[in-house]
Amino acid sequence: MRITQFFIAVLALLVLWAGGRFLSRGASVRPERPGARADKPLSANILIPYPISTFLPQFFQQKTASSSVSEQIDAEPQVGARAAGLWNLSARETLWSQNSDAPQGIASLTKLMTALVARQYASSTAILTLTADDLAVESVNKDLRVGDQFTRDEALYFLLISSDNAIARAVGRTVFRGGIPEFVARMNRIAQELGMARTRFDDPVGLGKDVSSVSDLAVFARFVEQQYPELLSFSKYARLTIVTEQGRTFVLNNTNAILSQIPGFLGSKTGYTPEAGGSLLVVFKTDAGIFASIVLGSNDRFGDTNEILSWYSRRMSDTLKTLQ
Numbered sequence: 001m002r003i004t005q006f007f008i009a010v011l012a013l014l015v016l017w018a019g020g021r022f023l024s025r026g027a028s029v030r031p032e033r034p035g036a037r038a039d040k041p042l043s044a045n046i047l048i049p050y051p052i053s054t055f056l057p058q059f060f061q062q063k064t065a066s067s068s069v070s071e072q073i074d075a076e077p078q079v080g081a082r083a084a085g086l087w088n089l090s091a092r093e094t095l096w097s098q099n100s101d102a103p104q105g106i107a108s109l110t111k112l113m114t115a116l117v118a119r120q121y122a123s124s125t126a127i128l129t130l131t132a133d134d135l136a137v138e139s140v141n142k143d144l145r146v147g148d149q150f151t152r153d154e155a156l157y158f159l160l161i162s163s164d165n166a167i168a169r170a171v172g173r174t175v176f177r178g179g180i181p182e183f184v185a186r187m188n189r190i191a192q193e194l195g196m197a198r199t200r201f202d203d204p205v206g207l208g209k210d211v212s213s214v215s216d217l218a219v220f221a222r223f224v225e226q227q228y229p230e231l232l233s234f235s236k237y238a239r240l241t242i243v244t245e246q247g248r249t250f251v252l253n254n255t256n257a258i259l260s261q262i263p264g265f266l267g268s269k270t271g272y273t274p275e276a277g278g279s280l281l282v283v284f285k286t287d288a289g290i291f292a293s294i295v296l297g298s299n300d301r302f303g304d305t306n307e308i309l310s311w312y313s314r315r316m317s318d319t320l321k322t323l324q
Contacts, residue, residue, distance in 0.1 A: 077311040079304040082277065082297030085214045086308050089222040090289030095312065100215040103198045104296040105276025108255075109217065110206035111159045111168055112269050112281070113187045115231055116224060117204075118159075118171050121186070122152045128174040130166060137205060139166035141250060153234075154242055160235040162252040163270060165205050172204030180204060194219055206271060214294040221283055221292040225266070232267025232283055256280065258302045262309065266290070270301070280305050288316070 076096060077084075083104050085097030094100070130148045140162045150158070150167070158167040169180070176182040180203070187201040196216035202208030212220075224231055238260060240252045255270040264285035271279035278301035282293045291312070295304045 075311075077304075077308045079295065079307050080299055081295040081301070081304045083214045084295040084298075084304060084308065085218065085293075086312060087218040087221075087292045087294075088289050089218070089225055089283070089292055092222070094215075094218075095291075095315075096308070097214060101198060101213050103200075103211045103213055104279075105273065106206065106210050106212045106217070106296060107271030107273040107276040107279055108163045108206040109212070109269050109271040109279050109281055109296075110201060110204065110210040111163060111271075112220070112224070112231075113190065113201060114168055114171055114183075114204040115156050115159050115234070116190065116228060117183060117186050118152060118156065118175055119228055119231060122171075122175045124152055126152045126174070128152075128155055128167075128170045130170055131173075134166045134170045134173070137165045137169050137207070140164045140255075141166075141252070143248075143250060148244070148248060149246055150244060154244065156231070156234050157237075157240060157242060157252060158250075160231070160267075160269060161237055161240055161254050163255050165207065168205040191216070191220075194223055196220060207273065212296075214296055217281060217294050217296075218292055221281060221294070225283060225290055225292075229266075235267040235269060236265060256282075256302075258306065261306070272301075282309075284309075286316075 076098075077086075079098070081098075083097075083099035083102050085100050086095045087093065087097075088095060127149050130144060130146055132146050135144060135146060141158070141164055144164075144166055150170075155167050155171050158164040159171070172180045172183040176186070178185075183204055184201055187204070188199075191199040191201065191212075196212065196219055199212040199216045199220075200210070202210050235254065235256070236259070237252075238254050242250045242252065244250070256268045259265055259268060259282075262282060262284050266283045266285055268280065268282040277297040277299065279296045279298065280294070280301040282305060284291055284293075293305055293308045295301050295308070298304045
């Protein structure tokens with residue numbers, strides 16, 4: 001059957017070629033009246049009303065279509081971040097990455113480790129009290145004042161929803177008797193134990209020389225998701241109102257502007273300093289498992305994350321098409 005189609009295609013091409021040769025030898029229109037100018041001979045290429053591919057056997061076109069699907073699957077996300085990646089945490093699989101091992105500034109992604117250390121070592125009934133030194137660090141919530149008191153979990157909401165710097169400093173100062181130096185040492189010890197070789201914490205806030213790589217952060221995200229999944233749930237609220245035991249009311253707005261646009265959203269953390277640029281770590285769930293998207297050093301962290309998630313969606317859709 002395919003041989004017959006091939007000969008039909010060859011015959012069609014020969015007919016088209018012969019017609020073009022005939023017309024190019026000067027097939028012209030005779031003037032209808034003296035003095036009238038004849039039109040220029042019509043060229044063969046504008047006499048073909050359909051693309052040549054219309055005459056080719058169908059099996060040739062099917063091969064071209066499948067190649068197009070393959071190219072879409074292989075195409076990489078177009079992001080401007082200095083480093084980025086997408087991981088299937090459940091399968092321990094890297095789906096895509098760029099500069100994944102290069103150390104980058106992580107800004108307030110630091111607060112994920114701050115929250116983990118607080119969760120591990122501070123009692124749920126522990127109370128932290130804000131001091132003037134805490135408030136000397138730029139705070140997101142302008143209603144905070146000296147003497148405000150919070151439970152551990154209330155502090156974690158401040159860290160992971162609104163990324164508050166004053167609360168982060170208070171957590172680092174309060175959990176251990178050795179204060180912030182002991183707290184930061186514990187942060188670095190955990191990173192070392194997890195094999196995060198390119199990670200170094202300088203403070204509990206994220207305003208120092210805190211660095212990591214997207215591959216290290218993927219390891220950290222997997223550890224948190226498996227061992228302390230409740231930490232992720234602290235950041236799933238777009239807006240949260242907290243009323244403290246002192247009767248003080250605080251409204252926390254999530255710094256992740258696209259959390260409501262992410263299907264299967266489990267949690268996230270944003271970060272930004274002028275030196276580090278924008279960063280965003282997002283954990284989400286699909287039928288294929290639990291995933292982490294990470295961007296560091298981005299001028300458009302939300303746009304880059306959307307590009308990565310859209311790429312993954314296209315990849316899954318195209319994969320299903322090839323299997324049908």
